[in-house]
Amino acid sequence: MKKLYIQFSILAVLSIAIAATNLNHSTMGDALHHNYMDTTVNPGNDFYRYAVGNWIKNNPVPASESRWGSFNEVEERNKKILLNILESAAISNDPIGSNRRRIGDFYKSGMDSEILEKQGIEPLNPFLTEIKKMKNVDDLNALLAKWQSEGNGMLFSFSVDQDLKESSQMIPYFNQGGLSMPDRDYYINSDDKSIKLRSELENTMVSVFKLMGEVDADARPHAHIVMQMETRLAKASMDRVTMRDPYASYHKMTLQAFTNDLSSNTNWLVMVKHFGLPKVDSVIVGQPDFFKEVNKMMTELTIQDWKTYLRWQLIRDAAPYLSHKFVSEHFRFYSTILRGVKSQKSREERVMKVVEGMMGEAVGQIFVAKNFQAEAKARMLKMVKNLQDAFRDRIQKLDWMSAETKVKATEKLNKFMVKIGYPDKWKDYSTCKIKNQHFVLNVMEASKYEYNRMIAKYGSPVDKTEWGMPPQMVNAYYNPSLNEIVFPAGILQPPFFDMNADDAMIYGAIGAVIGHEMTHGFDDQGCQFDAEGNLKMWWTDEDKKLFDAKTAMVVSQFDKYTLLDDVHVNGKLTLGENIADLGGLMIALEAFKRTDEGKKNLVVHGVPADQRFFLSWANAWKNNITEAALRQRIMTDPHSPGEFRTNGPVSNMDDFYKAFNIKSGNMFKPEKERAKIW
Ligand SMILES: [Zn+2]
Known part of the structure; x- marks a missing residue:
């Protein structure tokens, strides 16, 4: 449930646009705000x-x-x-299967705070049960593959896009991921502000684990494990300046080589089949060091640690769409602490952003x-x-x-x-x-x-x-x-x-x-x-x-x-x-x-x-x-x-x-x- 699946090309950029004809400027307002x-x-x-x-x-x-x-x-x-479009779609009772019905139903589901409060974490129970059932690394791989095929990728980023070197061909890409903060540097920098952010993230994890009611006594050790795992992933990740070089993240290889040379604990030939792809010859691995580290972590950590990590990632992604207490805790870290936002937008506006974004x-x-x-x-x-x-x-x-x-x-x-x-x-x-x-x-x-x-x-x-x-x-x-x-x-x-x-x-x-x-x-x-x-x-x-x-x-x-x-x-x-x-x-x-x-x-x-x-x-x-x-x-x-x-x-x-x-x-x-x- 990553928020937007919009496929920005690797080098996505920003911007804007227009032109005007010659008009009688004396009769119109001045576009320049003096x-x-x-x-x-x-x-x-x-x-x-x-x-x-x-x-x-x-x-x-x-x-x-x-x-x-x-x-x-x-x-x-x-x-x-946009609000007007969604509000009228929500009450118009369009035929099932029409786009207007889809966006209307989506908007209504986000506005139904009564249901969201009543159900709490309930909709996630099937996923939490899947995590609980894991016994070994094979189960972990199987679950990662299953969730990926449901559009709910974890731990790394997977996409199908144009091959950078052969733009007429589509090819699978595997890139670094798995972090809760926006960049590897947050986990690595040693200044006071970065240290404070890390401790605030850990506090958020503690609160969320407690809200989930899954952790009996003290949630802190669980949060600590997740922080340690994410720090390892961060240290193995490529920095942003290096990533600006398109060659640095372009490592084409067969699935066999991906498995044998980088991550023998994961059989990528089997994985991509579960991802829903037909026969795949080659893939592009963005950051081989990252996948080597994931591979080591698969066996160096206990399956219990992985369960803790996946529980956190699942709830972190889902929190903005659940009951008030999860939304607030997510907002406290991601908006207030990370970006300085003081108060939440109205529910109408938040739901509108989700629907028009997705x-x-x-x-x-x-x-x-x-x-x-x-x-x-x-x-x-x-x-x-x-x-x-x-x-x-x-x-x-x-x-x-x-x-x-x-x-x-x-x-x-x-x-x-x-x-x-x-x-x-x-x-x-x-x-x-x-x-x-x-x-x-x-x-x-x-x-x-x-x-x-x-x-x-x-x-x-x-x-x-x-x-x-x-x-x-x-x-x-x-x-x-x-x-x-x-x-x-x-x-x-x-x-x-x-x-x-x-x-x-x-x-x-x-x-x-x-x-x-x-x-x-x-x-x-x-x-x-x-x-x-x-x-x-x-x-x-x-x-x-x-x-x-x-x-x-x-x-x-x-x-x-x-x-x-x-x-x-x-x-x-x-x-x-x-x-x-x-x-x-x-x-x-x-x-x-x-x-x-x-x-x-x-x-x-x-x-x-x-x-x-x-x-x-x-x-x-x-x-x-x-x-x-x-x-x-x-x-x-x-x-x-x-x-x-x-x-x-x-x-x-x-x-x-x-x-x-x-x-x-x-x-x-x-x-x-x-x-x-x-
Ligand atoms: Zn630009």
């Missing part, structure tokens, strides 16, 4: 606070959130629409029917084309890329598949048996449906029409294996996209997001995937050398950024995203300069167009964040904090200094220190 600005700040010292400083002061993080920014503002609008396209199909205009798609397509043209011209002018690589780069750019709004072909939910039953069982059913869909892909041609995000999501992505850029309907709203805004505002926001996603095809990872989506370096050694020298400037620039005195941005972890922001903004600006507003640098509502472009960029990334969430994201998020996503790229751009007439200040970089990649 009241967000803090003009007491010198833009050369801190452009982010100059552009949105007042917004930051006046919009603290709400108690039910860990951060608050432009993305949340859009989500807030979407929330009302049945994304069933909800999304209704969402877009009412909330997406055909002209938005047309404008987006036009804007994408303008950005492509600008990018193509810039590639020709690059001083560091060889002529032969420029030909390939242009080919890759021309071959981008562009998806906007929503899928042409919707998921078929006819085998998804959501019904009038306990909420957690519906969550499991939705997981199982996604698992079966994933398994069915094995041995079939790659479905290029598939979407990795539901249409209502406020985000966007580039997928290197399909060489595609995708902009869901959810993000095509202000402040990212606005049919009524002038071009400067639009190009500075969604334009830069389009550019950001495009640039991912050419960043330190994108250069390793060719136009067909295969993991294959398509640059010359010399190209890569010159590119690395330029990106080293970006790494050291972001390494220097700190928050709260002791929170340092990791320049290597965020490199790909920082390159994409810098490249995306430059390409969007080039494309904007080709519009009428850009050519003449028109003054709109009293502000020159070039200033509006950069102010719009800052507006897209404005946000406040709790200290806990900031500390978590800095360890796990490949994106820099909003402040540096704003100030980092612009401080490398000549046009920025020119627009605001900046000749000195904290952000000012002399020309030779400005990173220029695209």
